Structures are given as C-alpha cells and as structure tokens.
Amino acid sequence: MANVLIVDDDAALREGLAETIADLGHAPRAAASGREAMQALAADDIDCVLLDLRMPGGMDGIEVLKRIRERADAPPAVVLTAFATAENTIEAMRLGAFDHLTKPIGREELDLLLKRLPGRRTMTATARDTKKPGTLTGSSEAIRNVQKTIGLTADSDATILILGETGTGKELVARALHEHGNRKAKPFVAVNCAAIPAELLESELFGHVRGSFTGATADRTGAFRDAEDGTLFLDEIGDMPALMQGKILRAIEERVVTPVGGKPSRFTARLIAATHRDLPALVANGAFREDLYYRLSVVPIELPPLRERREDILPLAQAFLVGVGWQGKQKRLSDAASQLLLAHDWPGNVRELRNVVERACVLVRGETIDAEDLNALQPSKQPLTRGDLLEGDLPSAVAKLESAMIRKALDACDGNRAEAARRLNVNRQLLYTKMQRYGLAAGDPSENLTPSVKKSDA
Numbered sequence: 082m083a084n085v086l087i088v089d090d091d092a093a094l095r096e097g098l099a100e101t102i103a104d105l106g107h108a109p110r111a112a113a114s115g116r117e118a119m120q121a122l123a124a125d126d127i128d129c130v131l132l133d134l135r136m137p138g139g140m141d142g143i144e145v146l147k148r149i150r151e152r153a154d155a156p157p158a159v160v161l162t163a164f165a166t167a168e169n170t171i172e173a174m175r176l177g178a179f180d181h182l183t184k185p186i187g188r189e190e191l192d193l194l195l196k197r198l199p200g201r202r203t204m205t206a207t208a209r210d211t212k213k214p215g216t217l218t219g220s221s222e223a224i225r226n227v228q229k230t231i232g233l234t235a236d237s238d239a240t241i242l243i244l245g246e247t248g249t250g251k252e253l254v255a256r257a258l259h260e261h262g263n264r265k266a267k268p269f270v271a272v273n274c275a276a277i278p279a280e281l282l283e284s285e286l287f288g289h290v291r292g293s294f295t296g297a298t299a300d301r302t303g304a305f306r307d308a309e310d311g312t313l314f315l316d317e318i319g320d321m322p323a324l325m326q327g328k329i330l331r332a333i334e335e336r337v338v339t340p341v342g343g344k345p346s347r348f349t350a351r352l353i354a355a356t357h358r359d360l361p362a363l364v365a366n367g368a369f370r371e372d373l374y375y376r377l378s379v380v381p382i383e384l385p386p387l388r389e390r391r392e393d394i395l396p397l398a399q400a401f402l403v404g405v406g407w408q409g410k411q412k413r414l415s416d417a418a419s420q421l422l423l424a425h426d427w428p429g430n431v432r433e434l435r436n437v438v439e440r441a442c443v444l445v446r447g448e449t450i451d452a453e454d455l456n457a458l459q460p461s462k463q464p465l466t467r468g469d470l471l472e473g474d475l476p477s478a479v480a481k482l483e484s485a486m487i488r489k490a491l492d493a494c495d496g497n498r499a500e501a502a503r504r505l506n507v508n509r510q511l512l513y514t515k516m517q518r519y520g521l522a523a524g525d526p527s528e529n530l531t532p533s534v535k536k537s538d539a
Contacts, residue, residue, distance in 0.1 A: 125154075134169055162183060175231075297342070487515055
C-alpha cells in the first residue's frame with residue numbers, strides 16, 4: 082500500500098481520484114494548493130505525488146515539482162494537466178517528474194501508473210525557473226514520448242541521434258534539446274552535412290589555418306569549436322563521405338579536433354546528429370561505419386511521420402494559422418478544409434503542412450480557408466468516411482471520430498458549447514480540452530443561450 086498525495090485545486094477531481102486510489106488499495110491524501118502540498122510532504126511519509134499543473138495561489142505544479150526535487154529523499158511525482166503542451170511536458174520531465182499525463186485519468190490507467198512507480202528516490206539536480214519556447218506541437222502518444230525524452234535528456238551530455246523522414250522536425254528536436262537544457266546560454270551551431278561539398282566539409286567542421294590550402298586566406302575555427310560549451314547539430318549525417326566518418330568518429334572518441342594544417346584542440350560541445358536515411362541498412366551495406374553509428378546513437382529519438390499521428394494535424398495547422406496571420410487577421414479552417422487536411426497523407430510531413438497553411442493564408446482573401454483553397458494537396462483519399470476509421474492505428478481513428486462528432490454537435494447547436502457537451506454526454510471541461518486538442522477552440526463563444534442556465538456560454 083502506498084500513501085498517495087493528490088494535489089489539485091479542483092475538489093471534485095481530488096475526491097474522484099481519492100476514491101479510485103482507495104479502491105485500488107492505497108491510502109489517498111489531498112491538498113488543494115501547492116502550499117498545502119508542501120505541508121503534507123513535511124510529514125515525510127508520502128510515497129507518490131499526483132500533481133496538477135495549473136493551480137492558483139502563486140505556486141503552480143512546476144514550482145511544487147521544483148521544491149519536491151530539492152528534498153533529499155523526494156517521492157516520485159506525476160504531473161497531471163488538462164492542457165498538455167510540449168513546453169510543460171519537457172519542463173516537467175526535465176525537472177524529474179516520473180511521468181506527465183493528461184486529464185481525465187481513468188481507473189485502469191491510474192492502476193497501471195501506481196504499479197509502475199518506483200520507490201522513493203533522490204532527485205538532487207538544481208532546478209531553474211525558465212520559460213521555454215514553443216516547439217513540437219501535438220498531443221499524440223508518439224510526439225509526447227519524444228517530448229518526454231527531450232525532457233529526460235536535455236541536461237545530459239549524451240550524444241543524440243534523431244531519426245525521421247524529411248520534414249518531420251528533426252532540427253526542432255535538436256533545438257529543443259539545446260534550449261531546454263543547461264547549455265541554452267551557449268551557441269547552437271547547425272551544419273547540414275549533405276549541403277557542403279565533400280572537399281570543404283572537413284574545414285567547415287574542424288576549421289583550418291591560413292595558407293593550409295589554396296583559398297585559405299585566414300584562420301577558421303570550425304563548427305566543433307564554434308559551438309564551444311553549447312550544442313553542435315550535424316544534420317543529414319547519413320550523407321557524410323566515408324573518409325569524414327572516420328574523422329568524426331575519432332573526434333567523438335577523443336573529444337579532440339584537428340584543423341586542416343593545424344594542431345589538435347579539445348572541444349566541449351554536445352553532439353546531436355540527425356538523418357532521414359536508414360542507418361542500420363547503410364551499415365549493413367557498408368555505406369556507413371558501424372562503430373560511428375553506435376557512437377552517435379547513445380540516445381536515439383525517432384520522429385514519426387505526420388501520417389502516423391493524424392490527431393496532431395489540426396492542432397499543428399491551427400498553430401501555423403496563429404503564427405502566420407495575415408494583415409492582422411487570423412484565418413480559420415472550414416470543416417471541409419479540416420477534413421481534407423486529415424485525409425491527406427503528407428509525404429512532406431510537418432514542413433508540407435506548414436507550407437500549405439502559409440500559402441492558403443497568403444492567397445485567400447477572406448477569413449475562412451475552404452477545401453477548394455487547398456487544391457494543391459491532391460489527397461490520396463476522400464475526406465473522412467466510415468471506411469477511413471478502419472484504416473491506420475486506433476489512436477488516429479479515435480481522433481478522427483472525436484473531431485468529426487464534436488464539429489457535428491457544435492454545428493447542430495449553433496456553436497453553443499454547453500449544449501454540444503450535453504449532446505455528446507461529456508462535461509464541458511472535457512469538451513473544451515478536446516476542442517483545443519483538435520484545433521476547434523478558435524472563435525468566439527456562441528450567442529445562443531443554453532436553455533437551462535439562461536446565460537451566454539462564455
């Protein structure tokens with residue numbers, strides 16, 4: 082039996098979790114604020130903390146988590162939020178959270194979580210109060226696993242290998258690892274190994290001294306030393322010539338680089354590499370060094386293609402709409418346009434989606450982007466049908482169905498969200514969460530009054 086502290090300002094949620102935890106054979110404790118949580122933790126008999134992210138009173142979940150980890154013998158903490166973002170997921174995991182979950186959390190999920198929890202453990206790293214930049218939009222299981230890995234490894238010096246198709250956002254992951262880690266104040270240097278001629282790549286990476294070859298009119302430090310104490314991102318490492326692979330391997334092993342015509346020099350940058358190629362296949366074919374592959378892939382991060390996380394398509398499109406804007410106005414997607422986005426297979430992944438949204442924002446005069454404005458997509462299938470729900474994985478099918486049902490309910494009651502929640506037989510908070518997840522939260526509240534409460538559904 083474990084003593085589980087529930088920290089949440091929502092009394093109904095506290096009581097519901099407490100009842101479930103008790104039914105599962107554990108002893109629940111409750112705290113309505115961060116300050117109450119710290120008082121409860123002073124008793125030193127708490128085995129696990131379920132911690133709400135958003136709480137009033139000047140001490141939110143992240144602040145409580147920071148204070149928990151400062152303790153010599155801190156219990157594992159799980160952050161719960163109805164509004165999961167890349168930033169709060171990465172920050173929570175970086176600060177030592179055992180996991181980061183979205184509400185509502187069901188009985189079975191809670192039971193599995195409590196069974197997974199380790200015993201009390203020490204968390205001694207120093208917390209920092211930082212605001213993270215926006216990145217890696219999405220709430221699919223695949224992208225949240227990427228976010229959690231970033232949080233767990235951001236402060237590490239381990240070499241990271243990012244794998245994924247072109248356009249999936251590999252450089253975004255590399256920048257997130259840098260910007261969320263303890264090297265964020267130092268340089269981030271990115272080099273595309275496929276874009277630099279083979280004869281110039283050594284000089285680009287390691288530097289050269291003046292006069293070492295024709296055209297070397299001045300000394301050059303090179304990317305490894307330009308990224309001193311920061312992060313060096315080697316993109317498209319799979320396209321690197323064989324000769325350079327050997328030199329990169331030696332540099333990683335010895336933490337030393339030798340400029341062309343110069344003397345060896347130590348470097349202090351963290352190394353992150355990325356490629357869209359199948360490196361194990363290249364290793365098997367002798368096109369990529371096996372020893373270098375293992376040196377690079379200390380921590381591999383695989384980014385799924387957009388077609389495998391369709392529940393992220395509309396939130397990403399909404400984020401791009403907000404980011405682009407046009408002449409001070411934010412455009413919106415019609416239902417038909419949204420369904421067309423969901424139906425497309427996105428061979429260019431997130432980069433293609435961004436380009437499509439930006440192009441539509443520029444070319445569409447009105448405030449609504451319709452399906453005919455996205456004619457460049459040439460989808461591989463028609464907008465959502467019953468047959469589509471039987472294709473792909475279960476999370477994608479659930480996302481399609483939920484999005485379609487919410488849109489239909491909102492249309493049926495002229496946008497009145499309280500009435501839509503009643504028709505869907507869900508509470509309003511869950512409906513708002515789903516609307517935000519699927520990019521349906523834009524727009525003003527309906528002026529259609531909810532009959533039972535006789536006021537605007539604001």
